[in-house]
Amino acid sequence: MVVLYIIGAGSSRNYDKCVSPVPDLKPPINRDFFKMAKKIIDYYDMSHMYGPVDNLDHLMGELNRLYGHGQSQSDTTVLDDDRLNLEAVMTHFYLKSGILDADLPQALRASSLRTQTLNELLAYTLAESLMGPVCTKHIVLSERMEKGDVVWNFNYDLLMDNALYATKKLTDSGYVIRVDYTFVNGNWEKTRDDPSDVTLLKLHGSLNWLKCANCGLMLLLRNMKSVPALWTVIRDLPMETIQCPKCSSVKRVGLQRIIVPPSLVKSYGELQIRYLWKYAYSLTDIDRLVVIGFRFSEQDPELEMLLRTMVQKGHIAADVPIHIVNPRPKVVEKRFHSIFYRSEITNEPPGSFFRE
Numbered sequence: 001m002v003v004l005y006i007i008g009a010g011s012s013r014n015y016d017k018c019v020s021p022v023p024d025l026k027p028p029i030n031r032d033f034f035k036m037a038k039k040i041i042d043y044y045d046m047s048h049m050y051g052p053v054d055n056l057d058h059l060m061g062e063l064n065r066l067y068g069h070g071q072s073q074s075d076t077t078v079l080d081d082d083r084l085n086l087e088a089v090m091t092h093f094y095l096k097s098g099i100l101d102a103d104l105p106q107a108l109r110a111s112s113l114r115t116q117t118l119n120e121l122l123a124y125t126l127a128e129s130l131m132g133p134v135c136t137k138h139i140v141l142s143e144r145m146e147k148g149d150v151v152w153n154f155n156y157d158l159l160m161d162n163a164l165y166a167t168k169k170l171t172d173s174g175y176v177i178r179v180d181y182t183f184v185n186g187n188w189e190k191t192r193d194d195p196s197d198v199t200l201l202k203l204h205g206s207l208n209w210l211k212c213a214n215c216g217l218m219l220l221l222r223n224m225k226s227v228p229a230l231w232t233v234i235r236d237l238p239m240e241t242i243q244c245p246k247c248s249s250v251k252r253v254g255l256q257r258i259i260v261p262p263s264l265v266k267s268y269g270e271l272q273i274r275y276l277w278k279y280a281y282s283l284t285d286i287d288r289l290v291v292i293g294f295r296f297s298e299q300d301p302e303l304e305m306l307l308r309t310m311v312q313k314g315h316i317a318a319d320v321p322i323h324i325v326n327p328r329p330k331v332v333e334k335r336f337h338s339i340f341y342r343s344e345i346t347n348e349p350p351g352s353f354f355r356e
């Protein structure tokens, strides 16, 4: 009996063990991403030239002008504007870079710098808002999983990873992608290829995956003495600690995060990410789907493409039983029914599913 778990942003939203000092911070979802980022930027006074997120002052200036809030590069009021959501703003800069700025010399292409700044702000905001011990709800979920089960995770965060790791159901091989070195308690170690009970496919990448653009090594940040310490390293990628073990490249010059930005215009240029999607597609003999905290975003049609193709090819039955864990399951249920038209679909609120 193989269960395929599909996990979306809603499953990280209820994390309640965050140790960040930033007041009223919650793990962001699309519509309140900038409101959460604002709390962090204001608390750490980040919107200036020497802040931890490169060119954040320029991004603030452009957002202020775009949404009619003036010219300031440090005033963060615009981030509370309800018109902003992460996917829309990310898509704006990707489109601008691909259309209006496409013929400019690289040095003048501000919009591509904006997408880099936004991606770094996304990593920073997620790491800050999820900094804390292993999530007990994800431990409950992890304990339900059995050998052979597969997770499709669309989140960049490590809540599922850390819970599976803590319950000894995930090894580094469980990510499927090639990893050369793993960062363990302050040192790089050759990644070990131990079999993993559960396969965790992070189809949009992960905050703890890095690629060295200089020498091509794939790196994994895994173990620190505590989970909060791991989050701090992932948030800051400190240059004195995180260097490529082969060529000593650091953040900004070589080391890059592997995340597929939440935008209508996505780039699947990263070989490892495409491999993950092909691996997901090749799965067969799935007996049940469990869908947790996932919604089909208007700007996220890939999952529907993947599932529909799998049904078409007979990799997954059109009547596979589906269980949806969501406080408002109706819309998600309808979308799943449009793909799996003969399935029996049940649902359950998160409170009962995650009961500890």
Ligand SMILES: [Zn+2]
Pocket: 212, 213, 214, 215, 216, 217, 244, 245, 246, 247, 248, 249, 254
């Ligand atoms: Zn390198």
